[in-house]
Amino acid sequence: MSAPATAGMPASLTLAGAGKMGGAMLAGWIEAGLDPRATAVVDPSPSPEIAALCAARGIRLNPEAPEPAAVLVLAIKPQGLEAAARALDRMIGDDTLVVSILAGKTVADLTARLPRARAVVRAMPNLPASIGRGATGAFAAPGVSAGQRAVADALLAATGTVAWLDAEAAVDAVTAVSGSGPAYVFLLAETLAEAGIAAGLAPEVARALARATVSGAGALLDASEAEPDALRRAVTSPGGTTAAALDVLMRGDGLAPLMREAVAAAQRRAAELAG
Structure with missing residues (x-):
């Protein structure tokens, strides 16, 4: 059973892709109160640093069959979405919030490839998130509830400043300004x-x-x-x-x-x- 959420953190989270950005965000979330025992990382080639973090904090690394979590964070390479879509879709439950940091992949792209995704937040963080000084622009699709948006805000704010966007089209501009x-x-x-x-x-x-x-x-x-x-x-x-x-x-x-x-x-x- 998942532990209760702490400081606005979700009760459970799966991170798909733990490269530089995904790994930086994971470290920030754990420090902000995300329960490591209710956290899973899915990455076919985790770095030694991620493997060590998971081992030290009790985070499940590449579980054989990840159960749907309260939040699924997509941090894989955008070009890898097509190949990974079927496996990712199995990680989504009826109430799962999908938070994507995939550059250029729209809500329509994501829901077309992940049919179970009903609540999607697109976010574009940047590398200073690794020291808690990130800048993130985020857009919540219509299917995201107020409670889910609050959870997304807590996750993103754990790594720095968050600016919520009224239009999804602005995410590409955020990518160009603060993401890069x-x-x-x-x-x-x-x-x-x-x-x-x-x-x-x-x-x-x-x-x-x-x-x-x-x-x-x-x-x-x-x-x-x-x-x-x-x-x-x-x-x-x-x-x-x-x-x-x-x-x-x-x-x-x-x-x-x-x-x-x-x-x-x-x-x-x-x-x-x-x-």
């Missing part, structure tokens, strides 16, 4: 370090300063109530060094149009993954 967004920030740290090396800094110094600058600026943004543009202006003296750099980054062919193009490309790719 950490990679854009990591690239900024990379290119800032490369620019420092080109300016004459030793590689180890440039990398250390770039890393600390990006992480420190993010921490300041999180701690401050000011908007990003206000913080930018606060560190920009007229005619100073920062202003000279921003003149380059903010010109017509600078960072803003490149970011719009990048987000649009990611959004298109998310749409292509549907079907």
